[in-house]
Amino acid sequence: MSEKTTKVQPKPTLIQAMIPLLGLLVCLGGGYAVLKLPTQVCLLGAAAVAGFVGLWIGIDWEDMLEGMVEKVSASFGSILVMICVGAMIASWIFSGTIPMMIYYGIKLIDPRFLFVTGFLVCAIISTFTGTSFGSAGTAGVAVMGVAIATGAPLPIAAGAVISGAVFGDKLSPFSDTTMLAPVAAGCDLYDHIKHMFYTTGSATVLSLVVYAVVGLTLPKESMASPELVQQMLGTLETMFHFNPILLLPPVIVLAGAFLRKPTVPCMLLASIIAIVMGMVFQGFSFATGMTAFYSGFNVSMTGFQGEVIPQINTLLNRGGLMGMMSTILLIFCAFAFGGIYSKSGCISVILEKLMKGIQSVGSLISSTVAATIFMSLVTGSSYLAILVPGEMFAPAFDKFNLHRKNLSRTLEDAGTCVVPLVPWSVAGTYMANTLGVSTLAYLPWAVLCYSSFIFAIIFAFTGLTIAKADGTSLRSK
Numbered sequence: 001m002s003e004k005t006t007k008v009q010p011k012p013t014l015i016q017a018m019i020p021l022l023g024l025l026v027c028l029g030g031g032y033a034v035l036k037l038p039t040q041v042c043l044l045g046a047a048a049v050a051g052f053v054g055l056w057i058g059i060d061w062e063d064m065l066e067g068m069v070e071k072v073s074a075s076f077g078s079i080l081v082m083i084c085v086g087a088m089i090a091s092w093i094f095s096g097t098i099p100m101m102i103y104y105g106i107k108l109i110d111p112r113f114l115f116v117t118g119f120l121v122c123a124i125i126s127t128f129t130g131t132s133f134g135s136a137g138t139a140g141v142a143v144m145g146v147a148i149a150t151g152a153p154l155p156i157a158a159g160a161v162i163s164g165a166v167f168g169d170k171l172s173p174f175s176d177t178t179m180l181a182p183v184a185a186g187c188d189l190y191d192h193i194k195h196m197f198y199t200t201g202s203a204t205v206l207s208l209v210v211y212a213v214v215g216l217t218l219p220k221e222s223m224a225s226p227e228l229v230q231q232m233l234g235t236l237e238t239m240f241h242f243n244p245i246l247l248l249p250p251v252i253v254l255a256g257a258f259l260r261k262p263t264v265p266c267m268l269l270a271s272i273i274a275i276v277m278g279m280v281f282q283g284f285s286f287a288t289g290m291t292a293f294y295s296g297f298n299v300s301m302t303g304f305q306g307e308v309i310p311q312i313n314t315l316l317n318r319g320g321l322m323g324m325m326s327t328i329l330l331i332f333c334a335f336a337f338g339g340i341y342s343k344s345g346c347i348s349v350i351l352e353k354l355m356k357g358i359q360s361v362g363s364l365i366s367s368t369v370a371a372t373i374f375m376s377l378v379t380g381s382s383y384l385a386i387l388v389p390g391e392m393f394a395p396a397f398d399k400f401n402l403h404r405k406n407l408s409r410t411l412e413d414a415g416t417c418v419v420p421l422v423p424w425s426v427a428g429t430y431m432a433n434t435l436g437v438s439t440l441a442y443l444p445w446a447v448l449c450y451s452s453f454i455f456a457i458i459f460a461f462t463g464l465t466i467a468k469a470d471g472t473s474l475r476s477k
């Protein structure tokens with residue numbers, strides 16, 4: 001009998017670990033920002049650099065491929081949700097649900113308070129459902145429709161939607177990242193949620209202040225003319241027949257989330273019911289519904305005979321299973337880089353180097369924030385951004401006699417919140433595709449997403465809200 005040999009994983013040097021990162025910066029900075037090349041192409045270039053470094057280290061192609069497959073497998077659930085959301089958006093437009101939400105949103109919401117309203121509505125929905133994807137793909141799409149109709153700046157509206165969606169994704173006990181962070185850190189779920197109220201609450205107050213001030217100071221000339229708004233309302237009223245029953249699909253999704261039913265079946269059920277409602281209430285055919293479900297809704301499906309203004313096309317021509325394919329391709333290209341880089345051991349080398357400079361509580365939490373953001377940028381996965389730093393920094397928190405809930409809070413402040421700001425991440429590509437605003441355009445206005453980790457660092461250096469392992473406060477020392 002021959003004994004099975006165990007393959008020894010070679011450890012890269014710091015220089016080898018840094019080269020793929022530099023390649024990523026050059027490919028994205030030069031290719032995407034300067035030459036305006038597709039992001040997918042730039043990420044494949046970075047993956048090629050990581051591949052050559054992997055060969056230099058001693059990693060063979062089978063190992064690299066295994067790393068890529070691991071990334072895809074870990075995020076397959078999220079990718080499946082993205083595809084279903086695309087179909088759900090198209091079917092809800094087909095039924096008249098989203099047009100009705102936009103119609104009454106335009107009539108009832110004061111444009112000056114649209115950003116505050118968008119934040120609060122998406123925060124409530126994501127808190128009850130535990131998913132930022134579902135919140136942004138339903139209420140978020142309606143808010144963006146109101147913004148288009150009223151002439152409100154779309155990047156600000158998208159930033160408010162994403163901040164609200166992330167609020168619930170971060171605090172809801174139904175959220176997968178909310179459940180994952182305390183597991184990674186080794187603390188109780190509800191201790192984790194309560195401790196997050198300090199940083200998330202501060203970031204929420206700041207976000208609402210920013211959105212209120214910006215909304216109240218928007219110049220009147222930036223708003224759409226009353227004539228254009230009336231034309232849009234009239235067109236929507238002509239294309240669709242509105243009634244309260246059209247709210248049934250969102251109710252199904254919310255009820256399914258509240259009852260902890262599987263997300264994908266609930267979304268598909270809501271989509272099927274929406275298609276039936278489109279046939280019953282809007283008079284569309286079954287074949288048209290299936291076409292919308294697959295390739296997205298188009299205003300030509302309504303048979304509208306009048307002139308269709310560009311704003312209506314922007315509102316309604318969207319969704320479908322195929323509408324998410326370019327986004328999913330982008331994710332696969334990002335996983336090509338992240339899988340190779342992770343499998344080569346480069347991430348561990350950089351994180352170990354980062355941990356050597358920790359001398360205080362402030363530097364510990366700042367290092368945790370930096371490592372989590374680094375993982376978010378490199379892998380584009382909120383799960384890995386939480387799990388890897390959580391495992392590596394847990395002993396350091398014990399060394400400083402800090403409660404593990406400080407660690408779990410920091411992982412969410414810099415992981416769950418930051419990933420939607422990464423253009424090649426699952427969340428970033430989804431938000432940009434669903435809301436119709438590029439990641440870099442909405443980034444400055446997604447206030448909660450970056451202010452959460454800023455408050456985490458401020459609290460770390462001041463000692464505010466930092467809990468010791470014995471239950472006392474670091475500030476009381």
